[in-house]
Amino acid sequence: MTTPPLLETSNLTIRFGGVTAVNSVDFSLKETELRCLIGPNGAGKSTFFKLLTGQLRPSEGHVKLRGEDISGSLPHEIARRGVGIKTQVPNVFNAMTVEENLWIAARHKHTPAFASDLAEEILTQLRLTGIAKREVGQLAHGQRQWVEIGTVLAGEPELILLDEPAAGMTHEEVERTAELILEINRKRALIVVEHDMQFIKMIAKTVTVLHQGSVLIEEDVATVLQDPRVRDVYLGKGLAA
Amino acid sequence: MQKLNEMRVALICAVIAAAGVIAAPYYIDLFQIMQLTVFAAMAVLALSLGFIWGYGGILSFGQTSFFGLGAYAYAVAAINFGDSTGAIVMAILIPVIFAALLGYFMIYGGVSDVYLGVITLTVSLILFNLVNSTAGDFYKIGDARLGGFNGMPAIPTFNMPGDPGYILSPEQAWTVTGLALIVVYIGLRVLIASTFGRIIIAIRENETRAALLGYDPRFYKLLTFMIGGAIAGFAGALYVNWGAFVSPTIFALGLSAQIIIWVIIGGRGTLIGPVIGCLLMQWMVTAIGGQQALDANFILGAILIVFVLLVPKGIAPTVVDLVKSRLPKAKSDTANSNAKVKA
Ligand SMILES: Nc1ncnc2c1ncn2[C@@H]1O[C@H](COP(=O)(O)OP(=O)(O)O)[C@@H](O)[C@H]1O
Ligand SMILES: [Mg+2]
Numbered sequence: 163m164t165t166p167p168l169l170e171t172s173n174l175t176i177r178f179g180g181v182t183a184v185n186s187v188d189f190s191l192k193e194t195e196l197r198c199l200i201g202p203n204g205a206g207k208s209t210f211f212k213l214l215t216g217q218l219r220p221s222e223g224h225v226k227l228r229g230e231d232i233s234g235s236l237p238h239e240i241a242r243r244g245v246g247i248k249t250q251v252p253n254v255f256n257a258m259t260v261e262e263n264l265w266i267a268a269r270h271k272h273t274p275a276f277a278s279d280l281a282e283e284i285l286t287q288l289r290l291t292g293i294a295k296r297e298v299g300q301l302a303h304g305q306r307q308w309v310e311i312g313t314v315l316a317g318e319p320e321l322i323l324l325d326e327p328a329a330g331m332t333h334e335e336v337e338r339t340a341e342l343i344l345e346i347n348r349k350r351a352l353i354v355v356e357h358d359m360q361f362i363k364m365i366a367k368t369v370t371v372l373h374q375g376s377v378l379i380e381e382d383v384a385t386v387l388q389d390p391r392v393r394d395v396y397l398g399k400g401l402a403a
Numbered sequence: 404m405q406k407l408n409e410m411r412v413a414l415i416c417a418v419i420a421a422a423g424v425i426a427a428p429y430y431i432d433l434f435q436i437m438q439l440t441v442f443a444a445m446a447v448l449a450l451s452l453g454f455i456w457g458y459g460g461i462l463s464f465g466q467t468s469f470f471g472l473g474a475y476a477y478a479v480a481a482i483n484f485g486d487s488t489g490a491i492v493m494a495i496l497i498p499v500i501f502a503a504l505l506g507y508f509m510i511y512g513g514v515s516d517v518y519l520g521v522i523t524l525t526v527s528l529i530l531f532n533l534v535n536s537t538a539g540d541f542y543k544i545g546d547a548r549l550g551g552f553n554g555m556p557a558i559p560t561f562n563m564p565g566d567p568g569y570i571l572s573p574e575q576a577w578t579v580t581g582l583a584l585i586v587v588y589i590g591l592r593v594l595i596a597s598t599f600g601r602i603i604i605a606i607r608e609n610e611t612r613a614a615l616l617g618y619d620p621r622f623y624k625l626l627t628f629m630i631g632g633a634i635a636g637f638a639g640a641l642y643v644n645w646g647a648f649v650s651p652t653i654f655a656l657g658l659s660a661q662i663i664i665w666v667i668i669g670g671r672g673t674l675i676g677p678v679i680g681c682l683l684m685q686w687m688v689t690a691i692g693g694q695q696a697l698d699a700n701f702i703l704g705a706i707l708i709v710f711v712l713l714v715p716k717g718i719a720p721t722v723v724d725l726v727k728s729r730l731p732k733a734k735s736d737t738a739n740s741n742a743k744v745k746a
Contacts, residue, residue: 241617255608
């Protein structure tokens with residue numbers, strides 16, 4: 163008997179009224195795999211993530227984590243099973259400091275003292291020590307993205323979902339994000355949604371292209387970038403990034 | 404470091420306040436002591452809403468449900484037990500059980516914030532009507548007649564624990580009530596500084612994020628709601644101890660609205676704010692009431708509008724901001740980050 167994949171979706175579908183935002187997606191991710199998920203605006207990438215994390219319930223189909231069906235589970239239950247997400251719109255605790263944001267995330271699994279140490283470690287890793295005592299609500303968008311990535315890391319998930327982690331970052335920050343993702347990937351599986359093709363080239367091995375809620379193509383990065391269908395999809399929608 | 408310092412300051416203030424409570428009867432006449440007693444009981448009630456609304460993000464329009472249940476539970480138990488100690492326990496226990504049931508239904512049932520407000524309001528109205536219709540000999544719990552709209556008179560007030568014969572004097576009752584307010588305040592401060600407190604603030608700030616980190620927001624909200632119910636119920640016992648009387652008007656809408664006004668004026672998201680708001684407004688109502696020339700409700704309404712428009716954060720946060728703007732910049736930055744969460 164083979165071990166089941168880390169994550170597997172079958173016929174995963176969600177409809178909002180007439181719109182089928184995610185349409186019968188069969189997706190599979192191995193342990194410690196790094197996958198890029200691309201597709202034009204409105205392709206259903208963020209919605210797909212919401213289905214994986216329990217923020218939305220599928221209309222049809224299933225999500226399995228290590229073979230166990232988690233479709234219909236609540237967000238906190240899925241989080242406890244080791245799935246962490248950085249959402250597209252920053253989801254942070256605005257009235258708390260950077261340090262406290264990370265501490266709360268780490269505290270779920272650890273004692274207060276250990277959580278402080280872990281938060282400290284991640285602050286250093288993400289070079290956030292200088293703003294550790296700043297209130298997150300007062301930070302710039304790019305910095306809040308970092309804080310949210312830090313929060314996700316502090317939760318020590320085994321599968322990390324990053325929804326447009328490089329958006330609004332400077333070129334230098336984008337490169338650092340790419341490095342960080344590769345570093346995280348040594349131990350953990352990731353799915354990264356991104357528009358920036360330069361960024362994708364820096365990190366990607368296998369790329370899944372989503373178009374109108376369905377998987378258009380799933381290949382290695384070079385093949386995907388040369389595929390005429392991918393170019394059509396992006397040009398058709400007017401690729402801005 | 405900052406947290407420790409803030410807690411130390413709070414403790415020193417509490418000790419000073421406690422000394423003031425104990426010393427007050429030597430300097431103030433009995434009439435004023437009696438007034439301070441009811442003010443302090445109401446301030447405990449204000450803290451209950453200040454906690455669940457300011458820190459848990461739960462706006463209950465029916466905090467009087469728990470206050471009234473606590474008051475009636477105390478009254479019935481005190482009459483039956485002939486001793487106040489167990490009655491005070493009942494005044495906390497019954498509202499907590501009620502808050503657990505009501506809260507479970509609302510919070511695990513996924514009721515939205517607005518409807519939570521509507522439901523809590525409705526529940527307090529239902530309790531008012533229920534208790535209001537309990538006149539007559541039929542409605543008795545043990546020796547205690549509920550009395551319907553007439554209320555329950557001559558309820559035994561606090562006695563020395565273990566000595567039902569030793570009834571506390573009004574001065575002693577004041578000391579107990581004043582100290583109870585301080586203990587509840589410090590207790591909440593400690594709670595908010597604990598992991599539980601950090602988590603409920605996190606949930607207030609961003610429920611989705613908290614859930615995505617593995618915290619079940621429903622569980623924490625329910626606990627918060629129950630703690631609020633416990634404190635409000637305890638305030639009910641303190642209130643009955645002051646007046647030796649309780650009637651269904653304790654559930655009335657007017658009081659529910661006042662609690663919300665106290666919190667708004669004093670400052671939501673702090674603990675000292677609701678206490679200040681409550682003491683200030685009650686003192687004003689008493690002062691205005693004494694004159695008879697002005698309508699108290701009209702003045703209260705006017706004050707509320709002025710606050711909402713000019714001091715929207717409430718007294719305590721505004722004062723903190725003012726003080727901070729006078730401190731050196733570097734210091735005020737760190738103070739700022741903690742103050743919003745801690746104060
Ligand atoms: N809650 C919702 N209600 C209705 N439509 C939605 C909702 N969420 C997403 N959609 C629609 O689903 C489609 C996919 O959206 P989204 O997943 O955000 O795309 P992407 O992240 O790939 O840009 C879009 O057409 C969007 O308008
Ligand atoms: Mg998106």
